[in-house]
Amino acid sequence: MPSTIRAAVFREALQPLTIENVDLDDPIGREVLVRTVATGVCHSDLHYVDGENDLQGFSSAPSTVLGHEGAGIVEAVGDQVTYLKPGDHVVACLSVFCGTCEQCLSGHPARCQTPLRTRAQGLPPRVTQGGREVGQFVGLATYAEKMLVHENAVVKIDDEMPLDRAALLGCGVLTGVGAALNTAQVRPTSTVAVIGCGGVGLSVIQGARIAGARQIIAVDTFDSKLEMAKGVGATHTVNATNDDPVEAVRSLTHGKGVDYSFEAVGFTKLARQCMEMLGVGGVATIVGVMPTGAMHEFPHSALAGEKRLQTCSMGSNRFRFDIPNYIELYRSGKLFLDEMVSVTRPLDDINEAFRAMKAGEVARNVLTFN
Ligand SMILES: [Zn+2]
Numbered sequence: 412m413p414s415t416i417r418a419a420v421f422r423e424a425l426q427p428l429t430i431e432n433v434d435l436d437d438p439i440g441r442e443v444l445v446r447t448v449a450t451g452v453c454h455s456d457l458h459y460v461d462g463e464n465d466l467q468g469f470s471s472a473p474s475t476v477l478g479h480e481g482a483g484i485v486e487a488v489g490d491q492v493t494y495l496k497p498g499d500h501v502v503a504c505l506s507v508f509c510g511t512c513e514q515c516l517s518g519h520p521a522r523c524q525t526p527l528r529t530r531a532q533g534l535p536p537r538v539t540q541g542g543r544e545v546g547q548f549v550g551l552a553t554y555a556e557k558m559l560v561h562e563n564a565v566v567k568i569d570d571e572m573p574l575d576r577a578a579l580l581g582c583g584v585l586t587g588v589g590a591a592l593n594t595a596q597v598r599p600t601s602t603v604a605v606i607g608c609g610g611v612g613l614s615v616i617q618g619a620r621i622a623g624a625r626q627i628i629a630v631d632t633f634d635s636k637l638e639m640a641k642g643v644g645a646t647h648t649v650n651a652t653n654d655d656p657v658e659a660v661r662s663l664t665h666g667k668g669v670d671y672s673f674e675a676v677g678f679t680k681l682a683r684q685c686m687e688m689l690g691v692g693g694v695a696t697i698v699g700v701m702p703t704g705a706m707h708e709f710p711h712s713a714l715a716g717e718k719r720l721q722t723c724s725m726g727s728n729r730f731r732f733d734i735p736n737y738i739e740l741y742r743s744g745k746l747f748l749d750e751m752v753s754v755t756r757p758l759d760d761i762n763e764a765f766r767a768m769k770a771g772e773v774a775r776n777v778l779t780f781n
């Protein structure tokens with residue numbers, strides 16, 4: 412029996428999401444039906460709502476259920492699922508992996524290109540409304556009371572872990588901590604600068620601290636976020652409204668520049684600043700999602716001295732390996748998640764959650780379901 416559930420639906424850019432009933436099909440094959448317990452509100456969803464990114468490539472339907480940072484409890488599984496059973500607690504991740512391609516087998520499942528985010532052609536869509544297809548953002552659609560996903564889009568976690576904290580591990584924390592530990596591989600005693608102190612940037616700071624960086628410089632335009640940055644491991648802060656971040660970082664590193672810099676917002680201007688604040692041999696990592704069609708422009712000299720610029724997809728995660736490890740780091744007090752959840756709200760408050768995020772009032776909003 413298909414389930415009718417409430418979900419936050421995107422219809423048009425620059426319009427609020429609307430809470431509507433949609434229908435979820437029953438799980439087939441390797442799919443699992445998960446009752447959503449909590450979902451973080453991530454900036455990437457806001458990029459679509461604000462019209463900075465277009466949803467093409469993710470959804471061709473006239474309306475789409477957004478959300479991609481969810482955790483919940485398995486309700487039902489398809490007949491080919493062996494990894495999970497009803498009652499299991501899970502965190503969802505958009506890095507759905509096949510497990511058999513070259514990228515998966517060489518340790519890079521976040522680069523997997525096998526199309527598992529939607530059902531195969533010819534099968535009925537997973538999400539519908541009045542019989543018409545509704546898009547399922549990145550194969551998850553977590554702003555909904557239930558999610559119907561491929562089993563390789565979730566990791567099983569132990570029942571003791573609070574799901575409103577675990578949800579953050581599905582995107583923001585996975586991406587930020589992974590950017591430091593997996594993508595850039597920050598070394599002990601190194602120096603780091605992070606531009607942007609939202610949920611992802613704060614997680615990069617945490618990853619750099621866990622890796623043993625000796626200096627972590629946080630850059631943002633909100634003092635409130637810089638305070639949060641100090642709370643999770645930044646050793647220095649720069650408010651980019653008052654000070655030029657490149658000069659400030661150079662001065663804090665005695666003119667040398669940092670070993671690692673991270674762009675955690677999604678602006679080309681900030682990516683350039685990341686390169687300009689590097690020391691010789693440094694690595695700049697773009698973590699933020701850039702607007703559709705964004706172009707980079709920088710002088711060759713910005714990368715002279717064997718500096719490198721790289722992108723980062725979802726923290727180069729191996730989420731079934733990383734998320735259980737991050738849960739252990741949370742338990743041992745090394746990874747801060749409680750500090751990252753500024754507020755929990757019901758699904759109906761989704762548009763208010765976006766507003767608060769834009770205003771820099773929160774690290775993470777988490778929506779919870781009863
Ligand atoms: Zn996200």
Ligand SMILES: [Zn+2]
Nearest residue numbers: 509512515523
């Ligand atoms: Zn694969």
